[in-house]
Amino acid sequence: MSSLVQIKDVTKTFHRGSEDVPVLSGLNLTVAKGEFLALMGPSGSGKSTLLNLIGGLDRPTKGSVSIGDDRVDQLSERALAAWRARHVGFVFQFYNLMPVLTALRNVELPLLLTHLNKAQRREHAETALKVVGLSHRLKHYPRTLSGGEQQRVGIARAIVTDPTILLCDEPTGDLDRKSGDEILTLLQTLNQEQGKTIIMVTHDPHASARATRTVHLDKGQLSTAQPE
Amino acid sequence: MKYLGLIWSNLKRKKLRTTLTVLSIFVAFLLLAFLFAIKEAFTAGVRIADADRLIVRHKVSLIQTLPVSYAQRLAGLAGIDAVVHMTWFGGIYQEPKNFFANMPVEPEKFYDLFPEFTLSPEAKEKWGKTRNGVIIGRALADRFQWKVGDRIPLTSPIWGEPEGESVWDFEVCGIFDTSKKGADTSGLYFRYDFFDESRTKGKGEVGWYTVRVQNADEAGAVAAKIDAEFANSPFETKAEPEGAFAAGFAQQIGDIGAIMIAVLSAVFFTILLVAGNTMSQSVRERTEELGVLKAMGFTNGLILVLVLAESCVIAMLGGLVGLGLAWGLLQAGNPAPALLPVFYVPDQALIIGFVMVIALGIISGAMPALAAVRLRTAEALRRNG
Structure with a gap:
C-alpha cells in the first residue's frame, strides 16, 4: 500500500509564558493509504x-x-482551511455537534463549503446518515439522541464530504462499552468496506484492537513496543 | 444565502436573550425615528424655505405690526419681484387646545408667493367671490373633518370680534395640498379685505411681509436695502431670509440639532453595549463550535462574516422594525397636530436610521467576531476535553 501520511522529524514545542514545553521531538511516522491506525x-x-x-x-x-502530495505544514491559513474541507474528517470525543441544528443539518454543515446546491447537500447528508444507521433520526436534535447516536452523527458529518482521511480523537471515550463497540464497528466497516484511512487516538486497548496497526507515543516519541 | 439557516439557528439558541436584545434595539430605533420626526417638525420650515424669499418684520419683534402701505414701497424697490403681507390672527376654534395657525392674506399674491400650496381653480374662484371665505390645508381639514361649504366660527383674543358679532364666521371655500414634502398644511387663510374691514382696531396694519427677490444670490443685499429704506422711521424693519426666520423660531425652543445628537448618542451607545454584550456572550458560549467549524474548513474570513451577519440580523430585526413602525404610525396620522403641525419621518432620516442599524450590527459584532477569528482551532477544541 502507498503511504498517505508522512511525518518527518517533527518537533512541536509549546510556549507557556517564558517556558518552552516540548511535546513532540523528532517524530517520524508513515501511515499507508487505507490503514486504520x-x-x-x-x-x-x-x-x-x-x-x-x-x-x-x-x-x-x-x-x-505531508498528506498525499500536500505539504500541510507549508500551506497558508486559507489554503489549509480549504485543504481540511477537502481532505479531512474529524471525529471528536464529545461529538461537538451544533445543538441548534438537527442531525441532518449537522451533517450538512461541511457541505456548505462545497458547490453543491441545497437538494444535493440534503441528499449527501441523508446518505451519510444512512451509512451510520441513523436514517430514522434525521430531524432529531442532538439533545434528543443518545451518546452513541450523537457520535454516529459526528461520524456521518466527518465522512459526508468523502475525505481522504478520518481523524478520530478518542471517539469512544465518552461512551459506554456497548455504544463504543458499535462506533468501533462502524469505523472498522468504513475502513474495510470503503477503504477509508483512519487515525484514531485512544486510551482504550479494546478500541486499539480494532485497528490494523497500533503505535504508542510516550514523551513525544513513538515506540512500537506495547508498554507494560 | 446558504448560511442564513445557520445564522438563524444560532439566533434561536437563546431565544429569550435574543428577543430581549431585539426588543431593546426596536425601542431605541422607534424612539430615534420619533426624535427625527420631532426635529423635522422644528426645522422643516428652515429646510423647505425658499432661498429667494425674505421675511420683513418690525425691527423690535414679530409682535409689532407694520403699515400696510409698506407693500407699495417694498414692491418698488429694485430686486424685489413680489410682495405679500400676513398677520397673526390667533383665532381660536371652540377652545384653545384646538390651536392652528390662521392668517389673513391677499389671495392672488398668496398664490404667487407660495406656489408650493396647490388649490383647485374652482376653489380659487369661490374664494374670490366669498368675502368671509377661507382656504384650509389638507392636514387641518383631516384633523377637524372639515369640508368645502362648512362654516368655521373663530374668536380672536388679539383682534376681538367684528362689530356686533360674537365670532368671526368663516366659510370653507377650498382645501389646499402641497407639492413640497414637509410644507405645513395645518393652517387656515382668509381674505385680508374682510379682515381689515371687520376688525375694530389696528386697521391698516399687518404682521409681516414675505417678499420674493429676483435673484436669490442677492437676497442678502436686498434685505439690507429694505432695512435701509425704512431706517429711522416709526416702523423700522428687519429683513431676513425665510430660512433664517424659521430657524429663529426653532431656536426659541433650543438647539434642536444639539439636543438630538446628545440624545441619539446616549441611546446609540447604550444599545451598542447591550447588543455587543449579547454577541460577546453568544460567541463565548460557542468557542468549541467555532473550533469545529474551523476544523471543518470554515475560513477565518467566513467565521468573521457569519458572526457579523448574526449581529447585523439582530440589529436589523429590532432597528428596521422600529423605524418602520414609527414611519407607519406617523404615515397613519399626526399624534400632535396642534403642537407639531409638520410631523413625519423624513426619507433622509430613514436612510440615516438604516445606516445606524447596519453600523450597530457591525460595531457590536466586531469585537466578538475578531475574537472568533483569533481563536486557535486546536485550543478551542481542547477546551471541551
Missing part, C-alpha cells in the same frame, strides 16, 4: 497534538507533515 499513549504524551498536526489544525515547530 490506533495512536495510544498516556495523557500528555502528545497524541492529540500529533493528530492536530496531521489534520492541519496546528503546525510543527520543526519537520514536515
Whole structure:
C-alpha cells in the first residue's frame, strides 16, 4: 500500500509564558493509504497534538507533515482551511455537534463549503446518515439522541464530504462499552468496506484492537513496543 | 444565502436573550425615528424655505405690526419681484387646545408667493367671490373633518370680534395640498379685505411681509436695502431670509440639532453595549463550535462574516422594525397636530436610521467576531476535553 501520511522529524514545542514545553521531538511516522491506525499513549504524551498536526489544525515547530502530495505544514491559513474541507474528517470525543441544528443539518454543515446546491447537500447528508444507521433520526436534535447516536452523527458529518482521511480523537471515550463497540464497528466497516484511512487516538486497548496497526507515543516519541 | 439557516439557528439558541436584545434595539430605533420626526417638525420650515424669499418684520419683534402701505414701497424697490403681507390672527376654534395657525392674506399674491400650496381653480374662484371665505390645508381639514361649504366660527383674543358679532364666521371655500414634502398644511387663510374691514382696531396694519427677490444670490443685499429704506422711521424693519426666520423660531425652543445628537448618542451607545454584550456572550458560549467549524474548513474570513451577519440580523430585526413602525404610525396620522403641525419621518432620516442599524450590527459584532477569528482551532477544541 502507498503511504498517505508522512511525518518527518517533527518537533512541536509549546510556549507557556517564558517556558518552552516540548511535546513532540523528532517524530517520524508513515501511515499507508487505507490503514486504520490506533495512536495510544498516556495523557500528555502528545497524541492529540500529533493528530492536530496531521489534520492541519496546528503546525510543527520543526519537520514536515505531508498528506498525499500536500505539504500541510507549508500551506497558508486559507489554503489549509480549504485543504481540511477537502481532505479531512474529524471525529471528536464529545461529538461537538451544533445543538441548534438537527442531525441532518449537522451533517450538512461541511457541505456548505462545497458547490453543491441545497437538494444535493440534503441528499449527501441523508446518505451519510444512512451509512451510520441513523436514517430514522434525521430531524432529531442532538439533545434528543443518545451518546452513541450523537457520535454516529459526528461520524456521518466527518465522512459526508468523502475525505481522504478520518481523524478520530478518542471517539469512544465518552461512551459506554456497548455504544463504543458499535462506533468501533462502524469505523472498522468504513475502513474495510470503503477503504477509508483512519487515525484514531485512544486510551482504550479494546478500541486499539480494532485497528490494523497500533503505535504508542510516550514523551513525544513513538515506540512500537506495547508498554507494560 | 446558504448560511442564513445557520445564522438563524444560532439566533434561536437563546431565544429569550435574543428577543430581549431585539426588543431593546426596536425601542431605541422607534424612539430615534420619533426624535427625527420631532426635529423635522422644528426645522422643516428652515429646510423647505425658499432661498429667494425674505421675511420683513418690525425691527423690535414679530409682535409689532407694520403699515400696510409698506407693500407699495417694498414692491418698488429694485430686486424685489413680489410682495405679500400676513398677520397673526390667533383665532381660536371652540377652545384653545384646538390651536392652528390662521392668517389673513391677499389671495392672488398668496398664490404667487407660495406656489408650493396647490388649490383647485374652482376653489380659487369661490374664494374670490366669498368675502368671509377661507382656504384650509389638507392636514387641518383631516384633523377637524372639515369640508368645502362648512362654516368655521373663530374668536380672536388679539383682534376681538367684528362689530356686533360674537365670532368671526368663516366659510370653507377650498382645501389646499402641497407639492413640497414637509410644507405645513395645518393652517387656515382668509381674505385680508374682510379682515381689515371687520376688525375694530389696528386697521391698516399687518404682521409681516414675505417678499420674493429676483435673484436669490442677492437676497442678502436686498434685505439690507429694505432695512435701509425704512431706517429711522416709526416702523423700522428687519429683513431676513425665510430660512433664517424659521430657524429663529426653532431656536426659541433650543438647539434642536444639539439636543438630538446628545440624545441619539446616549441611546446609540447604550444599545451598542447591550447588543455587543449579547454577541460577546453568544460567541463565548460557542468557542468549541467555532473550533469545529474551523476544523471543518470554515475560513477565518467566513467565521468573521457569519458572526457579523448574526449581529447585523439582530440589529436589523429590532432597528428596521422600529423605524418602520414609527414611519407607519406617523404615515397613519399626526399624534400632535396642534403642537407639531409638520410631523413625519423624513426619507433622509430613514436612510440615516438604516445606516445606524447596519453600523450597530457591525460595531457590536466586531469585537466578538475578531475574537472568533483569533481563536486557535486546536485550543478551542481542547477546551471541551
